[in-house]
Amino acid sequence: MDMGSGYRDAAPMISRRRFLQSAVWAGGAITTGIGSWVIRPEWASAAGPIKVGIATDLTGAAGYAGNADANVAKMVVKDINNAGGILGRPVELFIEDTASNESIAVGNVRKLVQRDKVDVVLGGITSSMRNAIKDVIVTRGKTLYIYPQQYEGRECTSYIFCTGPTPAQQCDDLIPWLIKNGGKRFALPSANYVWPHATNEYVRKIIEKNGGEVIFEEYYPPDQVEYSATVNKIMTNNVDVVFNTVIPPGVGPFFKQLYEAGFGKRGGRLSCIYYDEGALAINAAHEIEGLATCLDYFRVLTKEDPVSARIQAEYDREFPGGALFAAGSAATGMYRGLKLWEAAVKEAGKLDRDAVAGALDHAKIAEGPGGPAEMVSGKHHCKMKMYTAVAKEGNYEIVGRSEGLVDPKAC
């Protein structure tokens, strides 16, 4: 999927330090060019390091997510190395920028696979990016690929494993909740590309199964920023729930226009399943009050779950002020992906692709952001806990949680 939700606390304050850091970063990026980083472990072993490749959008439209993913990878790999590595070998991290641009990405990913000969590649934010780089990694590169983002859930290629939530995981609990706490009349305004189309197909089924109805399902150019006609349609048709898959930059103006038209005031319910903590900054808090979403992790969980609290605190300590550790940017999927892969390599006892893929097929982790996770054998996707949350004055409040791990219902 593709969302460019942004990351910033609700108040747009920018500190001098933050400004200088960013300025130095931007300056460096412009003068030296952006490409690859290698993060070497602090110790070595006779067998040499295990090589993990991260291919993610450090720059361009999806940069907010790519940077969070790269940060998570650095954090997890550091932890693995501090705990003695995998199979007695340290992990070396190779990070390539896919630059939110599929044609640049293919070349850079080829470097990871052919030059650096990494043992696994994790990354990709949008589905189009995954489709562009998967062949380079899996078919021609003969390497494992782990895709961490929540997406439309139809990736069933061998040697590809997905660690983000699928539409079934995000919608099976959310839609009944929306019908109960919003109403039966749904509108599905959507950006015109694969993720909204595939998601809506599933969502429509769940809505109808639960006694709701879809008043309209409409697609807009992904960069459309003017939604008065849509807002009017929502208001005149007495829509109860707007299940939104419009993405930035359009989503901000769209929600604002809906608010100004009085949708929230007359009891309408907004819902958007890629909305995480970062996306809250796109609009003023009162414009999206009551927005409901369903993801595998929310920051508010740190109050009740010590594992989530530990991971979140470590991330915030190592990467303060930058891209947030949040579910919508695939940061949680990246954490899960690396840890599941670590478990698989340990079980396989070697790095041979088939052996690791065989172990990854049923890998489990007891601890992760939001809870444990396990791969569903033969399905390439992973079971995880899901949480329904509602925006209240610029923060999320958990209003529902899954009983146990939710099945991805994919492949």
Next chain:
Amino acid sequence: MESALNAIFEVLSFGAIIVLVVLGLGIIASMMGIFNFAHGEFVLLGAYTTYLVHGAGLPVWAGMLAAPVVVAACGFVLERLVIRRFYAAPIAAMLGTYALGLVIRESVRGLIGGLYISVPEPIVGSLIIGGVQVSRWRLAIVIITTLVMVGSYLLLTRTSFGLRVRAALENPSLARASGISTNAIYAITFTFGAALAGLAGALVVPVFSLFADLGIRFLIQGFLSVMLGGVGTFEGPVAGGAVIGVMSAALPWAVAPVLADVLVFVLAIVFVKFRPGGLIAGRRF
């Protein structure tokens, strides 16, 4: 009825936004013969300035006042350093300004971390006029656009400065022979165009939020407007902007939105085919 009135207001307000963005682009294109591909990024700089000033704890409207000044200063510096070398080569100017735009856009993206950040309106809420919900800030944009448009028009047609600008455009050598420094005139015109872009960015950022690609969408619509309206007059690009803005907002009411997006371009191209000079062609004031 209410719905129709509502539609009219929404369509008008989006038309006003496009006109506001096109104004500076049109003035630079018409008065200097340069297509400024960095115009969208000047709009972005205006938006970014507003955000910075607001982030520093000052009110939003202070940022909106600062934006045209800051962007004008940037425009002036760029004109002196880079743009003036391109006056003889319009194609190179397109590429040069595109490169400038790219540098500005990616720098801003780095500075804001690729985020989408909301900037509040100075005037919040909505009015109810004749049973129609009207966003106060969108109404303010319509009014400010009208004022700026009239002001720019008077400046270019009724003042001696405007006369010199037109002289420098019409016949640069004769203007120079008559003691007009075309060099200075071009610098001022470009700076003025940049200031208008900065103002546009400042005014629209509460509506669309701040993000690095803010300018791109408007740039394409802006060029379409200039093409449709015709280069060489003040009214041409403005009329073109109004038509494109109104069409972009109005067509989704009538046809499927994905189709509407394409239809705007198709209609504009068909129109230009039959009237190559644009809506208001040939006449220079």
